[in-house]
Amino acid sequence: MGFMQALRQRWTAADSLVCVGLDPEPSRFPARFADDPDAVFHFCRDIVDATAEHVCAFKPQIAHFAALGAEDALQRLIAHIHERHAGIPVILDAKRGDIGSTAQHYASEAFERYRADAVTANPYLGRDSVQPFLDRGDRGVVILCRTSNPGASDLQDLPVANDDGGTRPLYQRVAEMIARDWNGHGNCMLVVGATWPGQLREVRAIVGDMPFLVPGVGAQGGDVQAVVSNARTDDGSGLVVSSSRAVLYASSGDDFAHAAAAAARTLREQINRYR
Numbered sequence: 001m002g003f004m005q006a007l008r009q010r011w012t013a014a015d016s017l018v019c020v021g022l023d024p025e026p027s028r029f030p031a032r033f034a035d036d037p038d039a040v041f042h043f044c045r046d047i048v049d050a051t052a053e054h055v056c057a058f059k060p061q062i063a064h065f066a067a068l069g070a071e072d073a074l075q076r077l078i079a080h081i082h083e084r085h086a087g088i089p090v091i092l093d094a095k096r097g098d099i100g101s102t103a104q105h106y107a108s109e110a111f112e113r114y115r116a117d118a119v120t121a122n123p124y125l126g127r128d129s130v131q132p133f134l135d136r137g138d139r140g141v142v143i144l145c146r147t148s149n150p151g152a153s154d155l156q157d158l159p160v161a162n163d164d165g166g167t168r169p170l171y172q173r174v175a176e177m178i179a180r181d182w183n184g185h186g187n188c189m190l191v192v193g194a195t196w197p198g199q200l201r202e203v204r205a206i207v208g209d210m211p212f213l214v215p216g217v218g219a220q221g222g223d224v225q226a227v228v229s230n231a232r233t234d235d236g237s238g239l240v241v242s243s244s245r246a247v248l249y250a251s252s253g254d255d256f257a258h259a260a261a262a263a264a265r266t267l268r269e270q271i272n273r274y275r
């Protein structure tokens, strides 16, 4: 089954638009992991097992593993999700994109080495830099559009020429181009930050039912009601609302997994209230 179909099935089966981001920071792990040489894997695995029933996807962030030399833990973690929680898609957050020959290797890194179902990609090098991902119709390509960070406006809002002679912000042009020209296999999603409800509404108006990955609730302060009311599709879905630190580090005590599950469940309930 392809990524988009798996995601839609999981939205329904779990009645959830929540994604838990897996961003391990050993300095924030509970004390019980202090002497564990495989702490990154064990911490993330415990979080996955505790939160799985509340989520539509997991999103490991590759730099958080690679900076620790823990690529092997990332590989085992994704294998664990596939084996123990079959049906929950894994979005590898790597924000890849490069000249075609290199992008090809990024695609096999994400899909063959790590066995991710989808990967985040940066479109700002142009279509050829994302093409090897787009060509994998069975996998998802989650493309940055209007990111959640404070500096998102520095470049993404620059005015660019419209077909009608006017201008509009670059991110809107990117959204339109992806929806119209890049999504031939129907495997694209867009990243739009939860911190920008107005932009969420604008991008939704441009791209119809294309799903959004929406990071920025929780630690970055995005408002759940504003996200859902501005960005849901007509059927009350269309969103993968991702939270990392607010779930992972909900407690630094021995109850960390229980606290993470409670945080994921609460986020699911908040989202569902406004769908």
Ligand SMILES: O=C(O)c1cc(=O)[nH]c(=O)n1[C@@H]1O[C@H](COP(=O)(O)O)[C@@H](O)[C@H]1O
Residues within 6 Å of the ligand: 021, 023, 061, 093, 095, 120, 146, 147, 148, 149, 191, 192, 193, 215, 216, 217, 218, 219, 220, 242, 243, 244, 245, 246
């Ligand atoms: O592509 C992403 O996942 C992403 C895009 C974006 O615009 N903003 C953003 O925060 N992210 C990622 O989403 C996660 C947010 O983490 P929290 O702020 O702890 O929920 C981090 O792993 C970021 O790298």
